[in-house]
Amino acid sequence: MSGAGGRAALLLQLLLLLPGPPGLLQARPRYEPTWGSLDARPLPAWFDEAKFGVFIHWGVFSVPSFGSEWFWWYWQKEKREPYVKFMDTNYPPGFSYEDFGPLFTAEFFDANQWADILKTSGAKYVVLTSKHHEGFTLWGSKYSWNWNAVDVGPKRDLVAELATSLRNRTDLHFGLYHSLFEWFNPLFLEDAANAFKTRKFPTSKSLPELYEIVTKYQPEIIWSDGDGNAPDTYWNSTGFLAWLYNDSPVRDTVVTNDRWGAGSICAHGGFYTCSDRYNPGHLLPRKWENCMSIDRSSWGYRRDARLPDYLAIEDLLKQLAETVSCGGNLLMNIGPTHDGRIAVVFEERLRQMGAWLKVNGEAIYGTKPWRAQNDTVTPEVWYTFSPKEGRVNTIFLKWPVSGILELGEPRAKLGETQVKLAGYKELLKWVALGEKGMVISLPQLTPQQLPCQWGWTLQLTDVN
DSSP: OOHHHHHHHHHHHHHHHSOOOTTSOOOOOOOOSSHHHHTTSOOOHHHHHHOEEEEEOOSGGGTTOOSOTTHHIIIIISOOHHHHHHHHHHSOTTOOGGGGGGGOOOTTOOHHHHHHHHHHTTOSEEEEEEEOTTOOBSSOOTTSTTOBTTTSTTOSOHHHHHHHHHHHHOOOEEEEEEESOOTTOHHHHHHHHTTTOOOHHIIIIIHHHHHHHHHHHOOSEEEEEOOTTOBHHHHTHHHHHHHHHHTSTTTTTOEEOSOSSBTTTTTSSSSBOOSTTOOOSSOOSSOEEEEEESBSSOSSOOTTOOGGGBOOHHHHHHHHHHHHHTTEEEEEEEOOOTTSOOOHHHHHHHHHHHHHHHHHGGGTTTOBOOSOSBOSSSSSEEEEEETTTTEEEEEESSOOTTSEEEESSOOBOTTTOEEEETTOOSBOEEEEOTTSOEEEEOOOOOTTTSSSSSOEEEEEESBO
């Protein structure tokens, strides 16, 4: 290399090392297919700001709609008595689970109507089961021959319809749940019998499906589940995630969970779910999500559910306040029917959440945990912090009979601290209790005058 050429090359290298002017795009980091590298990826900011999403469990299990979405497993593998009896009583001998496929009809499924209901709920994202452990895909997968919604049952691409309606009618982020394993897939059972030394199932089925749904539908959440007790190396989870973060069409916005193989839950991935209905009640060092279902006993629709089986709006708001105050997101599940309806009880809960969030949303969306998560004096009081406004939000679920609310945590400043009730115009009167704590006089309102039902927010500004 000539002297001039060498100097030019050296100069170019030095220029590349210098920080660019503000606004100039920096090179995108590349992630290695190792947990050390993947776990270091910053979570896209939208997910923490969203706080509330809706989970949708829908599939062939919605046809028997009895007991649980684990119907096939409980009936055929565990042979649980209620499931065996249900089949013996209601179906002819020799009726197989596959025979439920054509009965998954979705004739009332209107994706626009679903999108409108989901928007009204106040949720900021949706996660649909693209494939549960039964292996039936809600899209026409090339890798699920004759066991998908385009070939069998509705003869429609349900994933595409919902994705399109949500994107056309709302600003909700669209996500897909995907089960890695399938209970009765012969290839998976063969790999399991070989102690997962062979990898026929992930290479021919699970991984191709994951690449397919990402490239086809560009979901902003990949909610993985069902490792079948196989390690992440069997699933090649780190290889898939490296592609997802580096080269996929959603690499900048996509978030993932922690269910990528035995041992990864609550240890590796994007946000942590740790277990179903996870609600630790304290801060965690990493972003987490509480996935729970309105039906206490099932994620899929159940015809045998009774009214007390469904959580009331008061229960759901308590979950939301607890979860968000501790830095989590709430993913609240509904189970549609085999014919494509969101049952009225689920629709009512979604609309109730939306009505409450319309008044109190500033205490939820875009907030951060405060120094205290809940109050030390009055039970069922939770705190969040709005950083832009420097405001402490106090969510309380019981309106005191006396009209006086005592708080043990805020340090109020005379002449500076202001207290407002969300949805009510006037400032509220308060008295400080020494160095820490305050007593707030709530307005005397009739039930009709209250800004909302089921729970309320006090907005505190200029408190230490």
